[in-house]
Amino acid sequence: MNSLASWILASLRAQGTGHAFMVPGYLLGPMLEVLAEAPDCRAIVCAHELGAAFAADGYARVSGTPGWCLAISAPGASNLLTGAIAARLDHQRVLYLVGDVPRNNAGRSAFQDGGEPGSRDLELFGVAVPIARRATSVLEAQDALQAALQGSRGGPPGPAFLSLPRDLQAQTCAAAPLTRVVPDPPAGLDDANLEGLVQRLAAGERLALWVGETTTGADFARDLLAFAERYTLPVATTMPAKGIFPEHHPLSLGCLGYGGTPRARAACTDPRTDSLLALGVDLNERNTLQWDQRLLVPGRICRVLPWPGAQAQPGVADFTACTSAVLRALAQAEAPLRRGIDARRRWLEELGAQPLQADLAPPPAALGLHPATLVATLRQALPRGSKLFVDAGLCRRAVGQWWTCQEPGELYTSPITAPMGWGLAASIGGQLAAPEARVVALAGDGSMLMHGLEIVTAVRYQVPVIWVINNNAALGTVWQRAPTPEAARLTLPPRLDWAAQAELCGAKGYRARTSEELASALFAALRARQPALIDVRGTLDFAPDDPLFGGTTHGQKAPG
Template sequence: MSNYPNLLIDVAMHHLKNQGITTVFGIPGGLIHPFFDRVEQDEEFSVVVARHEGGAAFMADGYARASGRIAVAAATSGPGATNLLTGVAAAFADGVPMLVITGQAPSHTLGRGAAQETAREDIDIVGIFGPVTKYSAMVPSPAQFSRHFRRAITLALSGRPGPVHLNVPVDFWQQPVDEPLVASTAIEPSRPVDLPAVELAAAFLTQAQRTVVLVGSGASSLGARRLVEEVATHLGAPTATTPRAKGVFPEDHPLSLGVCGLAGSPAAQSALVEDSVDTLLVVGASMNETTTFNWHAGIGHERRIIQLDIDPARIGRNYPVDIALVGDTEATLAELLKRLQAHDSSPQPATSAIPGSRSIPEIVNVSEGSSAAELGPAVWRAELNHALPSDAIVFSDIGGHMLFNLRHLQMRNDQRFILNMGFGSMGHGTVAPIGASLGCPGTPIIAIVGDACFTMNGMDLLTAREYDIPVVWIVENNQGHGISYHGSKLVNGGRAMQCIVNNKRISAAAIAGAMGIPVWEVDQPGQIGHVLREAITVSGPTVIEVHVDAEISPPLAERAKTVAGFRND
């Protein structure tokens, strides 16, 4: 216990350390200067200064997704705070825990029109963050900071995780607080399990003749991944994943159906709408548009649905559910496995699998879709599958390259795939890997992004260069916004928008080279594997630019139907 009163900044640092937080992503500014100044002086903390506050939020998001630990993004008031919004919204949409701290004008000036004031009387920053956080509040006095901090962290980690926001007037940081700095344990999320529902689900699954499992990102923790595999193996049940959960169930597993939904495998689509399936076990998936082929009626036709989710609002939202398992994914799966084993001590052979269900992302011939001078997107991904490290974390940005990633990459046992599918923000997959590398030191981090994503948020590669953060960016360059180009052809009767095609060629390699980052260029089959192995050996950031034929369309027919008018035909 320390002597007190302490300054508010001392109390804040104490709480952050108790929670295990030692990295802050952001950009310092006048109205949050005392916070950043103290963080910089503390040897236990690291400050990662982004090139844009949006990038700082993406980095904090990537840190949390990869490590499973809450992250911090901080910015000054006014535009610094509003620049964070897209990254915070991406975290909120996908259930990623994040503490957001923003600056505010001095408390004695609020309501008087101070520079960059964002109080309720003017631009209400607390209100702006409200819809994209689980908790958003201005700290009303130094004495109230601890109460707001504890409440915010508890909400960020409980139930479905998500970001929380605290707005602190700049003069509060240096004011005294009559509060001792007492050592305490970190706030941990509760892990509820509905045992009667689990028992009923086990009985249903034991009696089922043809079960299919659909796994969502709610099962992305290491423990949940292992338990999903054990449950599926015990049941002998073919297993598909949502697009965002790609790789949560290993795609080289005999029961894997691959990705179901957007750009997914035909085997997964067939299984999810197959009439002979009598039971569908949904684990940590909300059954949204991108997973269900625009809410295909066949998915819920004449079958029992058992749905597990921490958030009761997501259960039964799109399809009627026979058994609702509201609870922590990992804890509930552990109890379900125990009861399945008790009902039937011998695991089921994989004979209940739908014939031909073996998934594996499509492998193409080297000549398919490529000219003599340019490489097809499917071709180099087929080669990349053999070169990816066994423990790689692969990020995908949003665009045509994402669809090729979903269809043609194969995520194996200990590999992970991260995609901000909920909000679908371009730039996330370009910047979030920087945070992931800091959250998982020593793990190979590879980002597969498009040239449009790279030019939208690529200046934050300078952040990776500044701190020697080892990320390998693979920039697939088709000289434009590929998904919009090909999508417009599908919805416009073959006429493609031309405003999204680069009239003047962009070189990602030249841009990265100007940053002082080692670069490679790939334009022929047989090159990507060797180049990736070389890039991974570099101690800092690297960029591989892959030149592809822009006329090769990604697999987006189902999405185009949705854009054209929510048709199921």
């Protein structure tokens, strides 16, 4: 007999989803039964529901197929919320399937009731994700899954929530599984808007491209490279979009915004810059250098987004269209864009005086590794094709400058809310989505305190992810901004031996105090090809003008 649970599994397998991340519970009983017997979908039991949510997110980013996360209602559902909000803001397709109490117990104060008068899961997720449904029949469940996979009509991709009562999961379902559901593609730019965009871009000679996180995929990367080379256009990216344009290319300005490079800042805040074509850029605080008015000059930025409804900025001309289609259409406007090629070549020579990476005078090795040295060592030691998941913290800021991306799909981060511990669990999902790649998570010890036990998940399923921990005994970015020494002391947890913790959990544990020791530990972990953690002795001994903080003076010496 085919059940609704088996129909859901078959429908998700048709989307290419091959893993389900979960914390099991009684209210998921029928789903667990079909997953336990599924030959082509692997159930991954995580240490915590939020770890499962982050892992499903990482899986979706690397695989390009929907991530799938399962939990029970009430405490399980509420534990998923941070992951769901991050996935919505980062436009990731993740399905959160929550098992609820049987229908005849709903609304009667049953144990772990996710409805009224219980935890109100549907209401919570209704404001957290674009699509949230509670099914009470097989037909409602089928319609809800179709809607979840299709996504919001005309809107960005995003996560979905589906609540299924336990008894409904076991109900007979004779329908054929869903076939591959393809979300609606963004539209092209109509002739009138294309003409207006060309006129704006052709008004001056100093034109640069600024590429953001909603532009992904190898096809767009090829279109971008061809367009930039054809018209000699400098290219900056936001940090989450690093890799969409090769950073070793002569036209690369590096990263603009949080963790940005001196060259990108110089080019994009120069009053002589005429126009910035912003492709898929979220003009949020971090991408815009805290809304720097030298960047947000009225009339300078033309922004193309693949869907409507983005937060508008004064003086920014917004266009809604497929970014690849816009590049291909602009490429046909030969004369207006070719007029400034010679001027842009002279501009690029001038910009070449600005470094892609700031000069760094690292502290003595006895004090520990500077985050920039740590990131540069990773970049040099890891083989081409590796994937780096970057968590919140000081190292994420360093990645903007000192991790030079070679190709798309190399760097992953959750930039909008930066939830601590995201990279640790997301790297497990990413490794399962790309088993042949070498996957590394870079995080701080604060993130380990939150979700370090997900190393047990990696060990349980022998996922050969490598965690590199910047162990500076601090919540580094909070410490760096602390208003007083007394406040700074609140950001200093005890320094723990994370390598020993990893070994207790069955992973390989390594320790490093210098870049040479870090490189040696990385090579050993790569050869071992099993779960590993490298505990790197970090530092808080920063100069006031340390380039890690963008040349500002609010860094402080470590409190005694």
